[in-house]
Amino acid sequence: MRNAYMTDELEAIYDQTVEFVTNEVLPHGAGWEEAGKVPRDVLHRMGALGMFGLRVPEEHGGLGLGMLASATFSEALGASTFAGFDVTVLVHTDMAGPHLLNSGSPEQHAEWVPKMLSGEAILSIGVSEPDAGSDVAGIRSSAVKDGDGWRINGRKMFITNAVYGDLTIVAARTDPDNKYGITMFLVPAGTEGFEVATKLNKHGWLCSDTAELVLDDVWVPDDHVLGTVHRGFYETMKNFQNERMVLVGMGLGAAQAAIDMTNAYTQERQAFGGHLFDLGAIRQRMAMNQAKIDAVRASMYHAAWMHDAGQDNVKAMSGVKAWGCEVVNQVMYDCVQFHGGMGYMRESAIERMYRDARILPIGGGATEVMLEEVAKRSYVQ
Secondary structure (H helix, E strand, O other): OOOOOOOHHHHHHHHHHHHHHHHHHOOOHHHHHHHOOOOHHHHHHHHHOOOOOOOOOHHHOOOOOOHHHHHHHHHHHHHHOOHHHHHHHHHHHHHHHHHHHHHOOHHHHHHHHHHHHHOOOOEEEEOOEOOEOOOHHHOOOEEEEEOOEEEEEEEEEEEEOOOOOOEEEEEEEOOOOOOOOEEEEEEEOOOOOEEEEEEOOOOOOOOOOEEEEEEEEEEEEHHHEEOOOOEHHHHHHOOHHHHHHHHHHHHHHHHHHHHHHHHHHHHHOEEOOEEHHHOHHHHHHHHHHHHHHHHHHHHHHHHHHHHHOOOOOHHHHHHHHHHHHHHHHHHHHHHHHHOHHHHHOOOOHHHHHHHHHOOOOOOOOOHHHHHHHHHHOOOOO
């Protein structure tokens, strides 16, 4: 077993996912980076293999597994070395999908969950705005009642899967007198007034599509309200720990791949009458990097286990997000360094992985925000 939290089922999920990304992503990812998108047929194949249903309840056609399954899946995806691919999948399965599953009506489930499982409909989550990221309560997009529906206006920023996706779960303020008075809406692509203002040109994650969205008098019927009116802030909070965790998980998988890649490179690269790995400064630093990644892995899986055991894991998972994503970046820095000049070349995988990792301490709750979550829970009573 890979760790104490693994079961035969989770091991099988890990192995199947690593096999898929090895065969279906690694050979083609460079082309996807140039195109700025993951081909839909790849996502369809993942859907056909059941990869989008790990957290979907059995009554809706999924496996009904817990947070440990998402930890396993996200770490295995990281072996792809193309984080843009990883996040395309994880936004669909673990960042947007849970909102539909947790808050959707039976009718909404019937319409959208089968499409989510198959990859026919790729989901995105529209919360962040130009002036509101980690501070969800600060969003300015608004929705007002209009007949038997709602009229939505506003802008969303940094929305992954929104350029080529099919359904965006949009957060909008519906109670202007309450900073937490937010409601979630299902807004399908092609809805009148709902447009991609800009396909964003990112530092990394190049094969994921990320957009600035405009909602200009977008009207949706009442049956597109997701969950309870004015309660969207609290419904959003339910998935935050899972969202934070899968970002750590994909970084963890990539960092392990980077360590393995760098160990192999330094053991082959001749220098100073031997190989780079013969130098104590290099092999000991890589050994320390492995120890750090092992510790992040253990902490992440333990925080996931806490959730599945019914325990409050906010402090634990916030700490893992803060520390783990910083560690991933430290590891990537060393791996580029020990690849020398080749590590700085766009043709090397490690250069791409280094760029891709930089967003991890920012997205899904910045390191500083996560540390505040830990600090607030550290007061002595």
